[in-house]
Amino acid sequence: MLKQFFKYSISSMFAMFVTSLYTIIDGIFVGRGIGDVGLAAVNMVLPITIMYFGIATMLAVGGGSMVSKSFGENDVLRGQDIFGQTIKLTIIVSFSLSIFAFVFSRAIMYCIGAREEILNYSSQYLRFYSLFCSANLIGIVLNSFVRNDYNPKLGMVANIFGALANIIFDYVFIFKFNLGIKGAALATGLGQIITILILINHFIFKKGNLRFGYSSFDFKVLKNIVSIGFPSFLSEITFSVIIFFYNIALIFFVGSKALTAFSVINYINANIYMILLGMNFGVQPLISYSFGSKDGRNMIKFYKFSKKFGLTLTLIYVLICVFWGHELISIFSSDSEIIKIAYFGLNVSNLAFFMLGINLTTSIYYQAIEIPKYSNIICLFRSFVFLPISLVVLAKFFGITGIWMSLIFSEALSLLFINLMVRVGKITKEIVV
Numbered sequence: 001m002l003k004q005f006f007k008y009s010i011s012s013m014f015a016m017f018v019t020s021l022y023t024i025i026d027g028i029f030v031g032r033g034i035g036d037v038g039l040a041a042v043n044m045v046l047p048i049t050i051m052y053f054g055i056a057t058m059l060a061v062g063g064g065s066m067v068s069k070s071f072g073e074n075d076v077l078r079g080q081d082i083f084g085q086t087i088k089l090t091i092i093v094s095f096s097l098s099i100f101a102f103v104f105s106r107a108i109m110y111c112i113g114a115r116e117e118i119l120n121y122s123s124q125y126l127r128f129y130s131l132f133c134s135a136n137l138i139g140i141v142l143n144s145f146v147r148n149d150y151n152p153k154l155g156m157v158a159n160i161f162g163a164l165a166n167i168i169f170d171y172v173f174i175f176k177f178n179l180g181i182k183g184a185a186l187a188t189g190l191g192q193i194i195t196i197l198i199l200i201n202h203f204i205f206k207k208g209n210l211r212f213g214y215s216s217f218d219f220k221v222l223k224n225i226v227s228i229g230f231p232s233f234l235s236e237i238t239f240s241v242i243i244f245f246y247n248i249a250l251i252f253f254v255g256s257k258a259l260t261a262f263s264v265i266n267y268i269n270a271n272i273y274m275i276l277l278g279m280n281f282g283v284q285p286l287i288s289y290s291f292g293s294k295d296g297r298n299m300i301k302f303y304k305f306s307k308k309f310g311l312t313l314t315l316i317y318v319l320i321c322v323f324w325g326h327e328l329i330s331i332f333s334s335d336s337e338i339i340k341i342a343y344f345g346l347n348v349s350n351l352a353f354f355m356l357g358i359n360l361t362t363s364i365y366y367q368a369i370e371i372p373k374y375s376n377i378i379c380l381f382r383s384f385v386f387l388p389i390s391l392v393v394l395a396k397f398f399g400i401t402g403i404w405m406s407l408i409f410s411e412a413l414s415l416l417f418i419n420l421m422v423r424v425g426k427i428t429k430e431i432v433v
Helices: 002-033 036-072 076-103 105-111 116-130 133-148 152-176 181-204 219-253 256-292 296-330 336-368 372-398 400-421 424-432
Strands: none
Touching (some): 002 036, 002 133, 002 152, 002 256, 002 296, 036 076, 036 105, 036 116, 036 181, 036 219, 036 256, 036 336, 076 105, 076 116, 076 133, 105 116, 116 181, 133 152, 133 181, 133 256, 152 181, 219 336, 219 372, 219 400, 256 296, 256 336, 296 336, 296 424, 336 372, 336 400, 336 424, 372 400
């Protein structure tokens, strides 16, 4: 079981870590090539790009869980049909989003708070990023199905080459062609296209059970894909909401320097968040397969492995930030005041990841066993209930220190609430009887 766990989780973690590099590399090149205003502008677009990622993971986890469960029940044909319907839905949704964001990019950025110079930069970034929105979503969904079709290493390889392409295009577009923030967006999109070109080989050359082919829409199947995957979308939306609330609080209570510092913190924290997410996405096929074969013992073991491994990874990350935080932050900005603010905020808010990791593991576990309502509850309480309350109260009494502390309280209260409400062991016993 440990061999299976690490085979899937390590590959998926690495793939998601490389995916986070797409955003981080943009941040480094934007910060060095354009300046702090460009960095703040990309941070303003971050909630939109996270929403795109959330929609993709919703379809990926929803469809992937159903496919792995079908494989566990030895129903390969049903798995192939679910795969076909998910891909068709992804294409329709992604192209619709791409067109909408391209046409209304300035209005969208104005509505989420961008003004003056930041509005100009952020709307440019969103407009050009949206050109490749479809490639972004399709790449994430295909990666999930490759993983659920017993080929997790290919997803890792595809993401590595996509990230390398992103680095090269970032340098060329920003520093050689002087395309500025438009170049950063184009580089990200082209990197995703490289990822897709590698992933489709799995399906074209029939390296697993899944195939490209015609599948007609079945409303019941689509409903299940969305309902099972919705907590993943909600989880990403909660991350966007967290960023939104933090942006508002920092602007209101502190100022633009703190906002830029927060954008740097987001770039760095994207690493641990995506690694924890990747670990759980990697284990999801194993839990779903065990669920299909009614193996409750393995389901619980994989869940416990995930929690322990997640806590270990978080501890390593926290220590790295304590000892090398200044060096990490200085990659994005050379402003001494921003570095000072970001270092303190990074190391205070990082403590929340010990609880956040467990909440994430529990949420994805309930999706894998097709009980998404508990995942939805976790997400809603994390960002829409406990976070706003924590931000307002702690910011009022402790200023910027309270703002950095609010995520700790939000995640801790969510963890306490869900453990008092439901227990994983009890639920698992009930569904495998």
